[in-house]
Amino acid sequence: MLSYRHGFHAGNSADVLKHTVLIFCLDYLAQKEKPWFCIDTHAGAGSYPLLEGFAAKNREWEKGVAKLSGMKVQQIPAALTRYLELTGPDGMSYPGSPEIIRRLLRKDDRACCFELHPEDFAALKTLLGGDRRFGLRHEDGFAGLKSLLPPPSRRGLIFIDPVYEVKDDYALLPQVLSDALKRFSTGTYIIWYPLLHTDPRPAGAEMPGEAASFRETLLNLYEGNRLGVEFYTAQKDSPPENSPRGMYGSGLVIFNPPWTLKNALEETLPFLGLAMGIGKDGWFLCNHEAP
Numbered sequence: 001m002l003s004y005r006h007g008f009h010a011g012n013s014a015d016v017l018k019h020t021v022l023i024f025c026l027d028y029l030a031q032k033e034k035p036w037f038c039i040d041t042h043a044g045a046g047s048y049p050l051l052e053g054f055a056a057k058n059r060e061w062e063k064g065v066a067k068l069s070g071m072k073v074q075q076i077p078a079a080l081t082r083y084l085e086l087t088g089p090d091g092m093s094y095p096g097s098p099e100i101i102r103r104l105l106r107k108d109d110r111a112c113c114f115e116l117h118p119e120d121f122a123a124l125k126t127l128l129g130g131d132r133r134f135g136l137r138h139e140d141g142f143a144g145l146k147s148l149l150p151p152p153s154r155r156g157l158i159f160i161d162p163v164y165e166v167k168d169d170y171a172l173l174p175q176v177l178s179d180a181l182k183r184f185s186t187g188t189y190i191i192w193y194p195l196l197h198t199d200p201r202p203a204g205a206e207m208p209g210e211a212a213s214f215r216e217t218l219l220n221l222y223e224g225n226r227l228g229v230e231f232y233t234a235q236k237d238s239p240p241e242n243s244p245r246g247m248y249g250s251g252l253v254i255f256n257p258p259w260t261l262k263n264a265l266e267e268t269l270p271f272l273g274l275a276m277g278i279g280k281d282g283w284f285l286c287n288h289e290a291p
């Protein structure tokens, strides 16, 4: 059941949001000298050509990163300036999360990437196999995560970017997260999810806590500092054309975010809304502080 290929979606608006947050959080960890450890549970191929192959078919990047590339630098919020600096939009290729992590790794930092698709894993190995700071695993990231927690340095970021085409992901992810949080409650976790017109969760997967949305299910798993952010690319009530999954946006839940992230997103989201969304108010942000 591995039909999903991230190449079709590389550089789209969901990538812009998730990678902007990933870069912001890793930059924050790098403010201290002590090494950090980053785990990418669903890594993809690591880098994607934009003008050939999958990405050239639907050209989703044209409605994502390409919308930002032409903007004047002085108009762009700092978090996006940094995102553009790191993803280096040359119009030819787009870095996936593993390559972004590689660009931020220092000498003693370490990372581990899980990827199940044989071809994407082979591409990842070609890209990063020679970098001894990376562990690359052709394994299930949900199952493998706990074996790496807590990281030896006790400073770390877990990036969880599943496909959600297998409906079990909705039930499995809360279990995996609860377990991970028991082992490593001080880590920064970034979890991505799609916003779809029809609730894709199988009956019962909205538990625990009888949450009305997957966002709430995730937020309810942790009592410490957490942020929820959603970005809309279409109106919720009118399914976008040419979107087989009926996606009207995407969201992130972040546990233990940098304290500066909320303000950075408040500055960034209206800008993204105008550049590649439904307008300057087309986003949602909620912030929960530890009791």
Ligand SMILES: C[S@@+](CC[C@H](N)C(=O)[O-])C[C@H]1O[C@@H](n2cnc3c(N)ncnc32)[C@H](O)[C@@H]1O
Pocket (backbone or CB within 6 Å): 002, 004, 005, 006, 018, 040, 041, 042, 043, 044, 045, 046, 095, 096, 097, 098, 114, 115, 116, 117, 120, 139, 140, 141, 142, 161, 162, 163
């Ligand atoms: C959304 S893509 C990842 C994109 C990548 N994180 C990025 O930001 O560039 C999800 C990837 O997870 C892989 N995958 C699906 N189920 C998996 C699992 N259980 N464990 C590891 N990888 C999985 C898919 O083959 C796909 O390449």
